[in-house]
Amino acid sequence: MNFFKLSLLIMITFFHSSIVFSAGSSSDSKSTKSKSLAYYEAEKFIKNQQFSKAIDKLNDALFFDDKDADIYNYLGFSYRKINQLDKASNYYKKALEINPKHKGALEYQGEMFITLNQIKDAENNLKILDKICFLGCAEFDKLKKSIENAKIGKKSSY
Secondary structure, three states: OOHHHHHHHHHHHHHHHHHHHHOOOOOOOOOOOOOOHHHHHHHHHHHOOOHHHHHHHHHHHHHHOOOOHHHHHHHHHHHHHOOOHHHHHHHHHHHHHHOOOOHHHHHHHHHHHHHOOOHHHHHHHHHHHHHHOOOOOHHHHHHHHHHHHHHOOOOOOO
């Protein structure tokens, strides 16, 4: 984390706290849209490393919402975990077309790039995450560690 970024955030918080607390919500119905049951079932399969079952449920979830970057990200993740990297790549691209700042898709696509020995591409994703994660985030930290490990010949656990 950069000291300058932290200092800037603290200053902004103190100077604008009255504005922040008096402002209304800017969220619209799309940002509060709930996920389908199939999506939540897929998450359970992913947590249990049952990626083929997760893929089936995620495809069901697409029927309900084919504009959800999270679904495409999880499809990419699941296909990456069963070593179908072409399909994984397509789903990460789709997730990032829908939401270019999707931290999960940027991290997982970066992990795929490492698997493909495309370290420069993974580093590009890391740069994007650095800009998105103003004060740092888990996705940035994990991808950074994976890149560092790849450079010394260690395999990523993500």
